[in-house]
Amino acid sequence: MQKHLVAMGDSLTEGIGDEVKDVQLKSWVAHFAEFHQPALKVTNLAKRGLLSHQIRSTQLEETLSHNPDIVSLIAGGNDVLKDGWNPEQYQVDMEFMVQQLTQQRPDVAIMTSTLPDFTLRLPLPSEKKKIMKEQLLEANEIIRSIGERHDLLLIDFWNHPLSQEPTVWSQDLVHPNSVGYQEIGKIVYKEYAQWQEKK
Structure with a gap:
């Protein structure tokens, strides 16, 4: 029976960015599916600009x-980049979504990732950059x-060379x-395949 992948999240998973080097702009999810054998059914629900609580309210059901x-x-980039970072709310939302998914189906394979270090690229004042980095580290610790706790496949993009x-990266220095999406698809598939072999 064909496996079904559902992608939740924001613009990073939707696939927003610049097309370069004659490589078609597609989400990393689409690239992941191309590597996966046998073929996957894919539903990508991710939408740009969403905070974690909006992903929970619009995509979980x-x-x-x-x-x-x-x-x-994968969520949290907008929570950190927009004003009003609330780590407690972020943790509640992420925890709730994972719990609901695993309660419905204990054998579901859930993939997530740490957030990359946006401060490496964004031209921000030093104090703003320091605050953002602290918030990113806080979000990644929650992730x-x-x-x-839930035995998720965690891709560590914070420490991955690709983030540097x-x-x-697109001209906006965020997406x-x-x-980049092609490379992310390769990375996630490789780690997913290794993770599945250990199960």
């Missing part, structure tokens, strides 16, 4: 309705903690470009 085999849940590679 539909995700559950699909009873997916694999779920990608790591949830990942460990200037050629894979990957088409090459």
